[in-house]
Amino acid sequence: MAEGLPARRSRTRGARRRLLLPPQVVQARHRFVTATLVYLRLAAAAVRANMGQPLFLAVRTVAAGLIVVVEVTAVVLLLDRFGTIGGWRAPEVVLLFGLAFASQGLALALGNRLEADHLSLLVRKGTFDQVLTRPVSPLGWLVASYVDARYLGRLLAGVGAVAWAGDRAGVAWSAGTVALVALAVVSAAAVVFAVLLIAAAFTFVSVQGSEAGSMLVYGGTYLASYPMQIYGSALRLVFVWLVPVALAIYVPALVVLGRQGPPGLPAWLAWLTAPVSAAFLAVGGLAWRGGVRRYVGAGS
């Protein structure tokens, strides 16, 4: 007698589970999906706009990649002369470089408008005000609308350097090591992006304050390109726990290369890479929100 029975009974188990989700969750998920789609469309539009000058774009992307090649070559030549750095041979150091460049490229591809000169220009021209009149989060807009393909050149070159270095260093590429490299790149990119967010928050207060942010973005990743054992404990502490770019790059590299780190920096810390980077990204997000709130309160 199917008539008097509620519809649920005749569905599959999966559907029953779905129906039991509270409406707020379903609504929130729907909102998240539509918002993400909007950002993807904005990013696609930004890419299409850049495609209008394909040759120019290609040149810039290749140039960005070449810069990485030049830097890596410089390191190799340096190590050729001096042998090792902190006991690490050339390919191992190049692996670090590759990870650093790749993560920097990823972070800047998304967050380039957060840099001080760009953001202050947007504020001065009134473009940021215009962004605030749109029914989207200003951060989402800034990231999606200004995706810069040329930084992807840096990302690709970095990954290429990692592949090259890994082969030379005798890394056995497996699903695990590849996943670790991906983890390292994404986590370090998250850290760099968080630094960009914090610097951007300071830009709302004064441009000078955010210069420190620039230093961290470029200086920090450069520092993380060398094995951490060459640095003193104070610097190590800062770049592993405070601005965890080294935790995201150096420690996973240890695991990939099958090395043991110096005392205080064991390889098993790689388990903490993702959560610590995520936490730092959350801090960045809070700083950004504070910055926007201050902007809205103080005007431009």
Add this chain to the structure above:
Amino acid sequence: MIEAVGLRKRFRTRRGPVEAVAGIGFRVEAGEFVGYAGPNGAGKSTTVKMMSGILLPSSGRIAVDGLVPYRERKRLARRIGVVFGQRSQLWWDLPLRESFDLIGHLYRIPAADRTARLARLVEVLGLGPLLAAPVRSLSLGQRMRAELAAAVLPAPRVLFLDEPTIGLDVEAKAAVRDFLRELNRVEGTTVILTTHDLDDIALLCSRLMIIDHGRLIYDGTVEALRTAYGTTRVLVVDLADPSATVTTGPEWAGAQVVRADGHRRWIRFAREGISAADLVALVLAEHEVLDLSIVEPEIEDVIRRIYRGEALPPGTVPPVTDTPPSQDR
């Protein structure tokens, strides 16, 4: 639709605190077409920013379509349209059509509604041949029409316009004004038009608010203002003899010299009192004139006179309102 009580905004500048908006209160009903005028630096854009949620008031209350702008910015953004005369909201390097597509997705306009509405807007504003062109290649007049279409596509309840006719030629201005008039009449969209253009106000606005030094110094109909001031014009004459005095007599019908500088005399006269031709004849009869021109009153001129306290129509100066100390925000 819009309600402001005791709105204030204080900025901290290097020269000390500046009160850009000093206690403004007004009420705009749905469907009104309000002109918002005032000299540069008077506080117009600050007020508009507070109404659109971009700026937090220092004190006072503001509500737009029942929402508190700075608290519910995104929600309000879906219901309002903002057009900046000198800045573009469109995607510069992409064909115009794509800007409309993106706006449709941004404001979550259902596809069927969007297509129908866009078709109508394109027809009314003559955007058909422009849809495939990148926005950067459009002329100012074409771009302005496109910006209006883009701002109006999500069917906002309130439209904020900042100098939409600036720099446009006569034909483009007429097109924009016709469009806005129809929009307000047919769809009942509330329009807040910030402008320096007296014609914009005269042809479109049923109500005018004038702000100066952060205070609302006029809030009434355009008609009342015209009756009081709009009918005066100024005759500017360059006399051959810089030391000559222009004496007015009874036949000058109240025309008076308001300014003298070297050769030049500014003579203000009322339309109903004496015609320009007659006044010119009177001046030529007594003096040797090198050159002359007739100046129509600028809204800034009117504003300056209002601010100087010249007789205002009764009941049009709104009092400075303040909120009681226990106001929540």
